[in-house]
Amino acid sequence: MAKAMNELTDKTVKDAKPGTSPYRMVDGGGLFLLVNPTGSKLWRLKHKGTLLSQGAYPEVTLKDARARRAAAKLPCTPTPDVPKDTSPTLRAAAVEWHAAQTHWSDTNRRIVSRLLEDCVFPQIGNMRIKIGDMQMGAITKTLLVDAVVKPFEGRGVIERGERAVGYTPTP
Numbered sequence: 371m372a373k374a375m376n377e378l379t380d381k382t383v384k385d386a387k388p389g390t391s392p393y394r395m396v397d398g399g400g401l402f403l404l405v406n407p408t409g410s411k412l413w414r415l416k417h418k419g420t421l422l423s424q425g426a427y428p429e430v431t432l433k434d435a436r437a438r439r440a441a442a443k444l445p446c447t448p449t450p451d452v453p454k455d456t457s458p459t460l461r462a463a464a465v466e467w468h469a470a471q472t473h474w475s476d477t478n479r480r481i482v483s484r485l486l487e488d489c490v491f492p493q494i495g496n497m498r499i500k501i502g503d504m505q506m507g508a509i510t511k512t513l514l515v516d517a518v519v520k521p522f523e524g525r526g527v528i529e530r531g532e533r534a535v536g537y538t539p540t541p
Contacts, residue, residue: 378403383432386411401439403427415439461495 378397386395388409395403400416401424413424413435424430424438458466464486471479 380432399439415442417442457498460497461491
């Protein structure tokens, strides 16, 4: 048989005396009063594998601690769904743009594809962009230079990074 809830009374909580070591006075439903050797009396709630502090007695009465226990055990109210950003990434837009360049030679298509894959996409390929009004979110020419060209400066192949930026659609 399950333990009866609300085993504690105001009198038993008030009369609890400190011992040589901390001890618990169980109220039920995971709620208990921890009585420390210093004389402090602390409400605790064991809920879903965690130990939650409910406050100190007498600031938090038995009635308040029970109300807090009930509130903690209520299911969380779901937060309203935040609309997901459905704008495409730079990678998706660049791949679509690349596919539309049917007038390019196969060699040029391979060069551009490799530059995008090697230089642009690892740095900023997952950034979201806006296509409708042809504005590109936070992607600017400065960002392209900082993210794509500058890493090549130390390697002495600046031209490759600049070429990659030249092939990247920008506003």
